[in-house]
Amino acid sequence: MLPGISSKTEKEQNQTIQNYYKFQSKIYDLTRWSFLFGRIGIVKQIPFDKKASINILEVGCGTGYNLKLLAKQFPNASITGLDVSKDMVDIAQKQTAQFGDRVNIVCGPYMKGSTAYKDKIDVILFSYSLTMINPQWSELLEQAKIDLKKGGVLALADFHNSNFSFFKKHMSNHHVRMDGHLLEALKNDHTYQTVFESVNPAYLGIWHYVMYIGKKQ
Ligand SMILES: C[S@@+](CC[C@H](N)C(=O)[O-])C[C@H]1O[C@@H](n2cnc3c(N)ncnc32)[C@H](O)[C@@H]1O
Numbered sequence: 001m002l003p004g005i006s007s008k009t010e011k012e013q014n015q016t017i018q019n020y021y022k023f024q025s026k027i028y029d030l031t032r033w034s035f036l037f038g039r040i041g042i043v044k045q046i047p048f049d050k051k052a053s054i055n056i057l058e059v060g061c062g063t064g065y066n067l068k069l070l071a072k073q074f075p076n077a078s079i080t081g082l083d084v085s086k087d088m089v090d091i092a093q094k095q096t097a098q099f100g101d102r103v104n105i106v107c108g109p110y111m112k113g114s115t116a117y118k119d120k121i122d123v124i125l126f127s128y129s130l131t132m133i134n135p136q137w138s139e140l141l142e143q144a145k146i147d148l149k150k151g152g153v154l155a156l157a158d159f160h161n162s163n164f165s166f167f168k169k170h171m172s173n174h175h176v177r178m179d180g181h182l183l184e185a186l187k188n189d190h191t192y193q194t195v196f197e198s199v200n201p202a203y204l205g206i207w208h209y210v211m212y213i214g215k216k217q
Helices: 010-034 039-044 065-073 086-095 097-102 137-147 165-173 181-187
Strands: 055-059 078-083 103-107 121-127 148-161 192-202 207-216
Touching (some): 039 065, 039 121, 039 207, 055 065, 065 078, 065 097, 065 103, 065 121, 078 086, 078 097, 086 097, 086 103, 097 103, 121 137, 137 148, 148 181, 148 192, 181 192
Parallel strands (some): 078 103
Antiparallel strands (some): 192 207
């Protein structure tokens, strides 16, 4: 467990994230292309027909980068982006305005116990959100199981781990936990049948990122 981020209540955690993105939202799209790897790849791997009329939820949609990819790849899909940071949501709304009401952005936390999306979603995407949600990431994965329809798909792209303690410390200062814990949890969860899984080096192996797709059985 990382000091400082493992014992937060949900309210404290959400506040930490909102504070963090007050400034980071302003430089997000200028900077993140250079290290949030796997985002384009994971959207391409989503195993639904391009013409399918599916419901997609991105948890922690940020500035809407993936929402745009999803809207282009699935022109008949109804897409919801949920994010706890108003600063990020404001940008996402502008970035996705071109898609009209096919893309709906909601400002608020994804939370255990919600019934808003129960059994309604075909695809839930977590892209670089879960490693920041500590310690509640496992509760959110449980919630995703409730919200996904049978046969629905959980898609993940995120940091995986690093062998370099300086880098893990640097990332923990940005609220990111890198312990290989997401892939381990998903692979041990027999709710999902693995459709795609890949762990890849970034910057000659300073860290690894993970891509995973599982189908709810
Ligand atoms: C690193 S950004 C990723 C944004 C986007 N998914 C991407 O790939 O560029 C993480 C996002 O998750 C959001 N977030 C963190 N905790 C959340 C929660 N409990 N519910 C919804 N969004 C959350 C943050 O506000 C932030 O916008």
